[in-house]
Amino acid sequence: MLNNENLISDIINNVRRLFQIVNEQSKKAEKETGITGPQLWAIKVIGDAISIKISDLAKRMYLHPATVVGILDRLESQRLVLRERSTKDRRVVNVRLTDQGDNLLKNAPEVAQGLLVEGLEAFSAEKLKMIDDGLESLVEILGAQKIPPYLIRSNEININRKRSELDNNVS
Amino acid sequence: MLNNENLISDIINNVRRLFQIVNEQSKKAEKETGITGPQLWAIKVIGDAISIKISDLAKRMYLHPATVVGILDRLESQRLVLRERSTKDRRVVNVRLTDQGDNLLKNAPEVAQGLLVEGLEAFSAEKLKMIDDGLESLVEILGAQKIPPYLIRSNEININRKRSELDNNVS
DNA sequence: TCCATATTGTTTGTATACAAATAGTTTGCA
DNA sequence: TGCAAACTATTTGTATACAAACAATATGGA
Structure with a gap:
């Protein structure tokens, strides 16, 4: 522990x-x-x-x-x-x-x-895989929060956020 | 490859x-x-x-x-x-x-x-260790560059940098 | 065709972020 | 003691970074 x-x-x-x-x-x-x-x-x-x-x-x-x-x-x-x-x-x-x-x-x-x-x-492929998996875990922990809980609670906030969310989420 | x-x-x-x-x-x-x-x-x-x-x-x-x-x-x-x-x-x-x-x-x-x-x-200790090792590798790759090669080449640059280097390296 | 809507780049206003210079204060040393 | 050097917070100037509002232009539907 x-x-x-x-x-x-x-x-x-x-x-x-x-x-x-x-x-x-x-x-x-x-x-x-x-x-x-x-x-x-x-x-x-x-x-x-x-x-x-x-x-x-x-x-x-x-x-x-x-x-x-x-x-x-x-x-x-x-x-x-x-x-x-x-x-x-x-x-x-x-x-x-x-x-x-x-x-x-x-x-x-x-x-x-x-x-x-x-x-x-x-680095070897194995090492690279390990590094990537580790990062993936961190992203998942933080990314899980990206589905905002107030999507259900309030529409106003989502409307206000629409423009900036789009700007941020360009892939 | x-x-x-x-x-x-x-x-x-x-x-x-x-x-x-x-x-x-x-x-x-x-x-x-x-x-x-x-x-x-x-x-x-x-x-x-x-x-x-x-x-x-x-x-x-x-x-x-x-x-x-x-x-x-x-x-x-x-x-x-x-x-x-x-x-x-x-x-x-x-x-x-x-x-x-x-x-x-x-x-x-x-x-x-x-x-x-x-x-x-x-997460388990094993998984945590894996994540940490991966990050450590990334930090090492980038950190190795932190020993500036122009330490030998030019003193002026180092003098000019002294103050800011100190400010950045607070541990 | 004509007009509502969307797109594109810019402007404006605010909040970091830091280097360099500065003012006030303290400390160390001769 | 007296003063040079160091320390502490601030000010000034510049560069991101973004939201919101805007002007110019393009597009699609009636």
Whole structure:
């Protein structure tokens, strides 16, 4: 029983460390490239897609469109990206890298996600399966709470949440 | 090989889901209590300690003191906490809950950390060990990068980083 | 065709989050 | 004792991050 308690607090601590380290990685990339973590992340997604519209960029970054607009404003003022309004659908704005943006992308370091992939490639399938199962358990514990109990109790709350829930649940 | 690739992308996805769900939990607590996630977290830490000075609060929350000052400003304007300058060391400001803050704390929901503990308690020691080992591996992969290679290359960078490194590495 | 509705990006307002600079205070050492 | 150095909380400035409201545009149905 006491042993279990220790294991649980170890797990909690490791989750917290994971969060901290990912944040630190982002800050490190910032020192090396001169742009912030989220800005670099946007550059990477835009570079992958060559050209991408704002709403799709927001979805791929798991961010709110309003947040992406701010990030793009700053990247544009640094001449790293270009906005181009679509002629087919004039509501749409496409974003792509400038030559400067492309250069920065070429010399940019990996973000946490890249490091993780690199490190995991050294592991056996069995070990990978074990890691994945463990994470799956954590997600299930927290994810089970995602079915909100007030779905039954109140409709108002759900109506108010509709827009943001949709924004968050883009797969 | 292909199987390994799938496992790796599953792991990455689960890490990302973990981040998202923790953030969502924070927002849920916000709807229920009327105060934001970080504010509730501060209330919980302050309540645990009865009285705590700003710098210790910042350490326990793994946040920069400047951030905590802002959070406390807002909690104070809602009459949920009190600031009291120490008479022993007049540089120190102690914070404690008001009766209102105490009431809110009593009725506040668990944050993600609490849910995680609750869910994990249902697991066997073997399963807990497995989860912990998996997380440990992820932390090691990312943590290995924490020894910065430019420690040798450049001293200037390290001098500039000294202050922030210390702030980040509070254990 | 015409208009209600939906989509898309932006603006506005608020809340984190941190680095750097600052003011007030304490401590250590010469 | 007296002063340099360290500590503590705050202020200032910048960058996320999102909800809500908005303007411009597109689409579908009557």
